[in-house]
Amino acid sequence: MIATRLYQEHLRSVWMRIALGLIVILPIAIGLSLVYKSWPLLQPNELFTNLLSTEWSPVQGKFGLWPFICSSIIVSFIGLLFMVPVCLSAAIFITQFAPAWLSRSLRSIIDILAGIPSVIFGLWGVITIVPMVASLAVAYGATNTTGYSILAAGLVVSFSVSPYILNMLMELFESVSTDLKESALALGASYWQVIKDVLLKKLRPGIIAAFTLGVSKTFGETIAVLMVVGNMVKVPEGLFSAGYPLPALLANNYGEMMTIPRYDAALMLSALILFMIVLVFNLLARTLVNHYYTKL
Amino acid sequence: MKLNKYTEEKLARLVLAFFTFLVVVVLASILVGIFMKGLPALTWDIISQVPKGGYYFGKEGGILNAIIGSIYLAFGASLIAIVLSVPVALFMHTYLFSFPAWQRRIRLSLDVLWGIPPIVYGAFGFNLMLMFGWSSSLLAAIITVAFLICPVMIRTMDESLQQVSHSLFESAISLGFFKGEIGYKFLLRQSLPGVATAFLLALGKGIGDTASVLFTAGYTDYIPESLSEPAATLPLAIFFQLSSPIPEVKARAYAAAVVLTIIILIISLSSRLITRKLSKNII
Numbered sequence: 001m002i003a004t005r006l007y008q009e010h011l012r013s014v015w016m017r018i019a020l021g022l023i024v025i026l027p028i029a030i031g032l033s034l035v036y037k038s039w040p041l042l043q044p045n046e047l048f049t050n051l052l053s054t055e056w057s058p059v060q061g062k063f064g065l066w067p068f069i070c071s072s073i074i075v076s077f078i079g080l081l082f083m084v085p086v087c088l089s090a091a092i093f094i095t096q097f098a099p100a101w102l103s104r105s106l107r108s109i110i111d112i113l114a115g116i117p118s119v120i121f122g123l124w125g126v127i128t129i130v131p132m133v134a135s136l137a138v139a140y141g142a143t144n145t146t147g148y149s150i151l152a153a154g155l156v157v158s159f160s161v162s163p164y165i166l167n168m169l170m171e172l173f174e175s176v177s178t179d180l181k182e183s184a185l186a187l188g189a190s191y192w193q194v195i196k197d198v199l200l201k202k203l204r205p206g207i208i209a210a211f212t213l214g215v216s217k218t219f220g221e222t223i224a225v226l227m228v229v230g231n232m233v234k235v236p237e238g239l240f241s242a243g244y245p246l247p248a249l250l251a252n253n254y255g256e257m258m259t260i261p262r263y264d265a266a267l268m269l270s271a272l273i274l275f276m277i278v279l280v281f282n283l284l285a286r287t288l289v290n291h292y293y294t295k296l
Numbered sequence: 297m298k299l300n301k302y303t304e305e306k307l308a309r310l311v312l313a314f315f316t317f318l319v320v321v322v323l324a325s326i327l328v329g330i331f332m333k334g335l336p337a338l339t340w341d342i343i344s345q346v347p348k349g350g351y352y353f354g355k356e357g358g359i360l361n362a363i364i365g366s367i368y369l370a371f372g373a374s375l376i377a378i379v380l381s382v383p384v385a386l387f388m389h390t391y392l393f394s395f396p397a398w399q400r401r402i403r404l405s406l407d408v409l410w411g412i413p414p415i416v417y418g419a420f421g422f423n424l425m426l427m428f429g430w431s432s433s434l435l436a437a438i439i440t441v442a443f444l445i446c447p448v449m450i451r452t453m454d455e456s457l458q459q460v461s462h463s464l465f466e467s468a469i470s471l472g473f474f475k476g477e478i479g480y481k482f483l484l485r486q487s488l489p490g491v492a493t494a495f496l497l498a499l500g501k502g503i504g505d506t507a508s509v510l511f512t513a514g515y516t517d518y519i520p521e522s523l524s525e526p527a528a529t530l531p532l533a534i535f536f537q538l539s540s541p542i543p544e545v546k547a548r549a550y551a552a553a554v555v556l557t558i559i560i561l562i563i564s565l566s567s568r569l570i571t572r573k574l575s576k577n578i579i
Contacts, residue, residue, distance in 0.1 A: 007476075015383050016391065023409070023446060023447075024405060024451070027409055030412065030420045033423040033427075034416075066345035086318055093316040109320055113323050115497075116323075116504070117557075117560065118506065119504070119506045119553075120326065122535075123538065127330075162319065166319075178299040213411060216411055220413020222413060223506040250418075250419065251415055254510065271416050275412060276409075278416075282411045286407060
């Protein structure tokens with residue numbers, strides 16, 4: 001009896017450890033496989049010319065990634081610009097002001113939004129956002145009037161990422177003890193003053209961390225962006241100009257990457273850049289949060 | 297001009313409510329937009345048939361291959377993910393029960409994994425595929441998606457296991473149970489709603505993800521009959537059909553989007569129901 005129990009326990013513990021090992025190795029394996037594949041372009045002199053050059057013609061062996069990196073950064077930045085007011089206001093409203101029934105239904109709405117796949121967001125972008133941006137572009141006299149632009153991509157991506165950020169922010173606002181709010185209210189502050197001067201100040205590191213993660217999410221968003229960004233290899237010149245972010249580059253060209261020498265290395269290099277950026281942003285945000293909570 | 301604090305509060309409420317309303321408007325506009333465009337094109341043929349000759353030029357056929365492929369892919373990936381995730385989540389709360397620093401480190405690495413873009417998982421899956429000499433197949437896609445959804449699953453289970461009271465673990469230990477037994481016999485039951493939510497969340501993610509399977513699934517007009525055959529998925533069907541210049545084919549992309557949206561809505565609604573049903577075992 002005890003022997004079989006011991007044996008079963010042994011099996012369970014071994015399987016738990018194997019599973020944990022697999023999960024822990026996964027990020028390392030992803031990183032190593034990308035480094036291995038992009039090795040031909042990782043030599044010091046090659047790397048810098050490739051990262052900073054704007055010349056992209058795989059057939060001639062020119063892999064300038066700068067337009068893609070620029071597009072990615074600009075799209076993420078625009079996404080952040082739209083994301084901050086919407087997410088912050090919605091999180092404050094849902095956790096502080098909304099009555100219980102409204103808060104509950106708003107949470108369900110955010111849950112549903114969180115479940116919507118990014119290809120649907122892309123489709124919504126094509127149907128709704130792109131025509132909107134196009135009419136805006138006409139109004140401002142831009143040259144590109146199709147509407148497929150980095151502005152459209154930023155808008156779409158900010159909404160596809162916001163449920164994720166919203167959930168984090170709402171958790172943050174709920175973690176504040178009522179005592180703190182009550183004492184501020186007792187001193188004569190209005191509810192809005194409490195939120196503005198006490199909550200926002202107290203939660204600042206957490207809020208910054210949430211948006212840092214949001215930026216890294218927008219950086220990696222692939223299909224939704226790819227469908228509305230226009231996909232033209234150039235450094236974007238204005239809001240209405242088309243762009244070509246890194247994930248889109250990867251997704252659009254995987255089919256032909258084995259036929260041209262070193263093309264696969266260039267694409268894997270772009271995957272490696274994405275991976276590194278996400279890694280850095282995540283670690284930054286998490287350390288910020290951890291540091292802050294240990295001080296509390 | 298300095299605002300009176302009452303006017304300021306009123307103004308603030310208004311602005312906050314407006315931005316919150318914007319989120320609702322976006323969801324409504326997505327659903328209305330997709331259904332308005334998709335429902336007219338959605339016919340029984342599209343759901344019940346595989347593409348026939350000339351389908352991509354607007355002739356007969358449907359996307360049954362993509363629907364079935366998506367379901368195979370999502371269920372396969374979720375099954376693999378659950379076999380990997382349940383032990384990890386339980387390990388964190390049994391063997392690592394008294395090592396909060398290690399729990400924190402594992403959580404950090406899971407959160408980082410969660411943040412890695414699907415397209416990078418796709419590239420990794422493709423590298424794995426080349427390494428093992430496979431071709432684009434259902435199996436390669438299943439493995440890639442399983443890796444993608446594992447972190448989400450483990451973190452969701454972890455959250456629900458954190459709610460389980462510590463005294464349960466301590467009393468079980470004092471009664472002479474092994475740690476693994478406590479995990480599988482008590483903790484798992486306590487966090488059953490969490491496990492169910494995690495499974496459905498992962499299923500939804502698996503069905504909806506495009507970027508990670510772009511490299512690995514291949515695309516075919518047939519329903520896959522074995523793991524080594526390529527498979528079509530709904531998001532890929534939407535994506536490819538939308539890039540067609542022919543209006544009929546474009547309309548079918550919207551129809552496919554309606555199907556995908558309905559599947560996702562069913563999953564997210566049933567996850568709510570199941571959570572409520574399963575909560576009865578919780579102490």
